[in-house]
Amino acid sequence: MSLLGLLCSCAAKQRSLTRDKIYLWSEQAPWAKGTDEKDRPSLMSFPAKGRNTGCAVIICPGGGYSGVAIEKEGTPTAQWLNGLGVSAFILDYRHNGKGYQHPAPLSDAQRAIRLVRYRAKEWAIDPNRIGIIGFSAGGHLASTAGTHFQTPAYEPQDEIDKIRCRPDFMALIYPVITLETPFAHTGSRNNLLGKNASAEQIRQFSNHLRVTKDTPPTFLIHANDDKGVPAENSIMFYEALRKARVPAEMHIYLKGGHGFGMKKGVGPAEGWINLYADWLKTGGWLDGQ
Secondary structure: OOHHHHHHHHHHHHHHHHHHEEEOOOOOOOOOOOOOHHHOOEEEEEOOOOOOOOOEEEEEOOOOOOOOOHHHHHHHHHHHHHHOOOEEEEEEOOOHHHOOOOOHHHHHHHHHHHHHHHOOOOOOOOOOOEEEEEEOHHHHHHHHHHHOOOOOOOOOOOHHHHOOOOOOOEEEEOOOOOOOOOOOOHHHHHHHHOOOOOHHHHHHOOHHHHOOOOOOOEEEEEEOOOOOOOOHHHHHHHHHHHHOOOOEEEEEEOOOOOOOOOOOOOHHHHHHHHHHHHHHHHOOOOOOO
């Protein structure tokens, strides 16, 4: 390819990325400390092309609440979901790396769900089949969205905020769930709540303690040898779901470590995407419009 052709190709890709970026608030976001790019949470849109089941999934990549691993856990997941006929939206939420702690991340997750549901007709999405998937600390954010939806994280701004923010289903991939010792990921806890968080705050956002019969159906994946976020995080959430009689499925791989995401060559753990696809089909979430 010529230099000119390469430059044109790069420019086209950049325009595409810009076109697909959707800011959650057109004006200043709640809790914003400024108006720079880091202060403006957004969604990256990956609409279903060709086959469209009408299902949509909001993706919360991990990063310990100090970053968002979009290229590692966001983009590959969105592209894979597109292959199932699912529209995907990567949430670039605020976190401590951008100078934000609670309630900003939850505000962004709640707004993202509302925004996708508000524009569902425009995007050919069934407003009753909008799920969320989260990885690691993004799994904590996703599970927070699924267990704290009755508590607004910010003051209503517009018509979009009249829309319900409960996800219809959840997938939690090696998620941070508890913020209490001994199974907490302390880095995520400190980044979300601060190093001096009270016992009450820590308990409030240990999400297995927040499960009720209204918690969305949930799919969980973990590895037994995860040294970053112990598998007990998923186990405790699964047990809470069982107790509340919420439909749930959990798989714990013998090996896989932490952060395997969509990577190939990590052994049996890479097969989680097939299990997730089967779970989506079994739950009726992929039933076409």
